[in-house]
Amino acid sequence: MLASVSRSLFGKPDSVQNIFKQLVRVGVESLPIVLLSALFTGMVLSLQSGVASLRLFGQPIFLGSLVSFTMVLELGPVLTAMVVAGRVGASITAEIGTMKVTEQIDALYTLGTTPEKYLVTPLFFSTVVMLPMITLLAILTGIFGGYVISIVAFNIPGNVYMNEILSYLRIVHFVHGLIKSAFFGFIIATVSCYKGLATSGGAEGVGKSTTRAVVISMVLILVSDFFLTSLLNSLGVI
Amino acid sequence: MIEVREVKKHIEDIQVLDGISLDIHDGENFCLLGASGEGKSVFLKNLIGLMRPDCGSIKIDGEEIVGISKEKLLKVQRKFGMMFQGGALFDSLTVQENVEFGMKRLTDYSPQKISQLAEEYLAMVGLAGVGDKLPENLSIGMKRRVALARAVATEPKYILYDEPTTGLDPITTDVICGIFTDLRKKLDITSVIVTHDIQTAEKVADRVGLLYSGKIIAADKTERFMKSESPYVRQFVRGSREGPIGMKNRKKKNESRD
Numbered sequence: 001m002l003a004s005v006s007r008s009l010f011g012k013p014d015s016v017q018n019i020f021k022q023l024v025r026v027g028v029e030s031l032p033i034v035l036l037s038a039l040f041t042g043m044v045l046s047l048q049s050g051v052a053s054l055r056l057f058g059q060p061i062f063l064g065s066l067v068s069f070t071m072v073l074e075l076g077p078v079l080t081a082m083v084v085a086g087r088v089g090a091s092i093t094a095e096i097g098t099m100k101v102t103e104q105i106d107a108l109y110t111l112g113t114t115p116e117k118y119l120v121t122p123l124f125f126s127t128v129v130m131l132p133m134i135t136l137l138a139i140l141t142g143i144f145g146g147y148v149i150s151i152v153a154f155n156i157p158g159n160v161y162m163n164e165i166l167s168y169l170r171i172v173h174f175v176h177g178l179i180k181s182a183f184f185g186f187i188i189a190t191v192s193c194y195k196g197l198a199t200s201g202g203a204e205g206v207g208k209s210t211t212r213a214v215v216i217s218m219v220l221i222l223v224s225d226f227f228l229t230s231l232l233n234s235l236g237v238i
Numbered sequence: 239m240i241e242v243r244e245v246k247k248h249i250e251d252i253q254v255l256d257g258i259s260l261d262i263h264d265g266e267n268f269c270l271l272g273a274s275g276e277g278k279s280v281f282l283k284n285l286i287g288l289m290r291p292d293c294g295s296i297k298i299d300g301e302e303i304v305g306i307s308k309e310k311l312l313k314v315q316r317k318f319g320m321m322f323q324g325g326a327l328f329d330s331l332t333v334q335e336n337v338e339f340g341m342k343r344l345t346d347y348s349p350q351k352i353s354q355l356a357e358e359y360l361a362m363v364g365l366a367g368v369g370d371k372l373p374e375n376l377s378i379g380m381k382r383r384v385a386l387a388r389a390v391a392t393e394p395k396y397i398l399y400d401e402p403t404t405g406l407d408p409i410t411t412d413v414i415c416g417i418f419t420d421l422r423k424k425l426d427i428t429s430v431i432v433t434h435d436i437q438t439a440e441k442v443a444d445r446v447g448l449l450y451s452g453k454i455i456a457a458d459k460t461e462r463f464m465k466s467e468s469p470y471v472r473q474f475v476r477g478s479r480e481g482p483i484g485m486k487n488r489k490k491k492n493e494s495r496d
Contacts, residue, residue: 102326110320112392
């Protein structure tokens with residue numbers, strides 16, 4: 001499947017309209033839930049860090065750097081990937097799985113294309129491209145959530161919070177987070193499409209494939225996160 | 239011409255096709271009869287390369303398709319149109335887009351010409367004016383007719399029909415049979431129809447074969463087939479419970495024949 005997809009990625013697209021549709025599906029339609037999750041994650045991070053530092057040091061310190069580093073390096077990419085695996089990954093597997101059991105996948109071969117070209121390649125492209133983009137927005141939203149809590153709950157001046165971020169955070173940290181995000185997109189697309197195409201056994205089969213795709217994607221995201229982080233650290237991308 | 243020799247196919251531990259040999263000549267309507275679950279759809283999918291046989295030979299216009307690469311197979315598949323049992327219409331696309339789908343990929347026609355042809359094919363199957371509907375809003379009979387229009391629209395040399403009239407009312411069945419006959423007259427298409435409906439076979443087929451226990455046990459011109467003295471054919475044509483064809487379990491792989 002991956003070999004066919006890589007050939008299709010560099011060839012003439014089967015349907016530009018379909019690629020655009022998938023970009024909207026993976027990116028734009030996931031934004032509300034991704035941003036909502038990121039906002040509250042940033043808020044709760046700020047709240048917990050503030051309370052902990054109050055207990056330890058008698059004042060809420062390093063909130064800006066703590067929230068921003070956590071969001072940029074870890075929670076932004078992982079949380080967004082989890083949400084997209086649950087929302088988009090599940091729908092990809094269910095859609096392709098339903099097409100498989102209703103012979104729509106077979107029909108593609110008789111109509112001048114292949115499932116790899118018509119379905120999988122646009123989904124791969126969309127997921128790998130859009131996941132880092134929405135991750136970036138999620139990171140910014142999370143940092144904003146932390147900013148609001150630092151002002152409202154701990155009376156930290158906004159410029160102190162922002163100065164901390166600007167002093168410590170570098171472009172390379174974003175590169176680190178977004179490389180991981182693109183890889184998570186690759187995992188979601190591969191697992192979801194593969195499980196969809198391997199579906200058999202009617203409606204029950206579609207349900208099983210969908211559940212497996214989401215579970216496998218989530219586990220692979222968490223496991224690969226550790227190894228990717230180690231690799232990027234050893235390459236100095238940190 | 240399609241030449242099938244000693245094709246075998248097992249699925250899980252069931253020997254579905256057990257040495258099928260058959261010739262389908264250019265321009266003819268060949269109808270393959272068989273009880274439900276005998277492997278008629280599996281035979282069609284092997285014919286078009288959607289399933290790969292375990293062994294045997296399938297030649298399409300002299301070109302062997304068993305064991306060839308996926309890329310070469312895709313080129314051979316372009317000679318075929320297929321009408322699937324449930325229609326297999328793309329449910330995210332409208333009826334018009336479904337009919338245009340293959341034409342956009344397999345012909346050099348302009349978008350305007352494709353759109354015009356799609357409307358003509360829909361009119362041919364009696365569905366003018368439903369182009370902007372989604373498949374979910376159509377009855378099963380209408381879905382099959384759209385699937386037929388979609389299969390014909392790519393102007394294939396061969397069309398395979400998988401149970402085209404099963405579960406339809408007699409009038410819709412007759413309409414679809416009429417379309418098969420017209421298609422052959424107008425477009426000189428070779429058709430392979432698998433069904434268990436004797437009436438469909440009588441109306442549209444030049445030759446009829448009977449699939450039983452993974453083999454084609456009888457094949458002849460329609461008129462001669464219907465009058466055949468073979469106890470298998472007689473039982474099937476009469477729809478009788480009594481006879482050699484029973485509701486037994488399918489033969490397991492590697493199990494010897496009775």
